[in-house]
Amino acid sequence: MKLIYLGHAAFLIETGTHRLLFDPFISPNPLAEGKVAVANLKPDVILLSHAHEDHIADAVTLAKQSGALVIANWEIIQWVLAQGIQNVHPMNHGGARRFPFGRVKMVNAIHSSSFPDGSYGGNPAGFVVTTSELSFYYSGDTALTSDMKLLAGDPPLRFAVFPVGDNFTMGADDAAKAATFVDTPEVIGVHHGTFPPIMIDRDAAKQVFLDAGKVLHLPEIGEEIEIA
Ligand code: NI
Numbered sequence: 293m294k295l296i297y298l299g300h301a302a303f304l305i306e307t308g309t310h311r312l313l314f315d316p317f318i319s320p321n322p323l324a325e326g327k328v329a330v331a332n333l334k335p336d337v338i339l340l341s342h343a344h345e346d347h348i349a350d351a352v353t354l355a356k357q358s359g360a361l362v363i364a365n366w367e368i369i370q371w372v373l374a375q376g377i378q379n380v381h382p383m384n385h386g387g388a389r390r391f392p393f394g395r396v397k398m399v400n401a402i403h404s405s406s407f408p409d410g411s412y413g414g415n416p417a418g419f420v421v422t423t424s425e426l427s428f429y430y431s432g433d434t435a436l437t438s439d440m441k442l443l444a445g446d447p448p449l450r451f452a453v454f455p456v457g458d459n460f461t462m463g464a465d466d467a468a469k470a471a472t473f474v475d476t477p478e479v480i481g482v483h484h485g486t487f488p489p490i491m492i493d494r495d496a497a498k499q500v501f502l503d504a505g506k507v508l509h510l511p512e513i514g515e516e517i518e519i520a
């Protein structure tokens with residue numbers, strides 16, 4: 293499995309058979325300019341954790357271009373449908389579903405969720421994704437929550453994608469605790485460095501994880517990580 297970091301909280305997972313795009317916020321992100329070609333992403337599936345602009349900005353454009361299946365909570369799917377996208381699948385917290393690319397479970401996140409116009413976006417979520425190869429957890433924007441302990445081992449998580457930027461979400465300290473809660477050895481850190489309130493000390497963040505017996509990856513935008 294390959295993970296390609298697209299900046300902010302956006303990333304693409306290549307399973308070998310499918311391209312899964314999470315939380316696309318690329319065209320409005322000046323840091324991604326020249327490093328990520330939105331037109332080349334060609335996702336088969338787009339998963340949206342919540343309705344904030346910094347997670348859905350390119351979702352409708354990419355869904356229209358690619359015909360990708362959009363997976364999100366009920367409220368976000370109604371918003372997507374209203375813009376003429378018909379290949380959708382709504383979920384809600386606690387629910388799991390098998391798709392051709394693997395199993396997705398929508399899990400709790402502690403955050404807020406409204407659309408850019410202020411309308412209600414449902415509750416924010418994370419996803420546990422299981423392919424034929426491995427399982428991983430993307431928490432979405434969230435605080436540390438003891439609910440994460442419920443995810444440990446069921447299924448075993450090869451890696452997790454956590455926000456580490458602090459201020460709006462977990463910082464590195466809490467993200468390292470989250471890695472322990474869900475019992476995963478490696479974390480891809482996202483949701484940092486994009487805006488002034490979420491700048492981090494990269495070396496300090498990595499050290500926090502090492503001290504917890506975990507590994508934190510902080511890929512550059514456009515960087516690919518091979519995970520076996
Ligand atoms: Ni958010």
Ligand code: MN
Nearest residue numbers: 344346347433
């Ligand atoms: Mn966010």
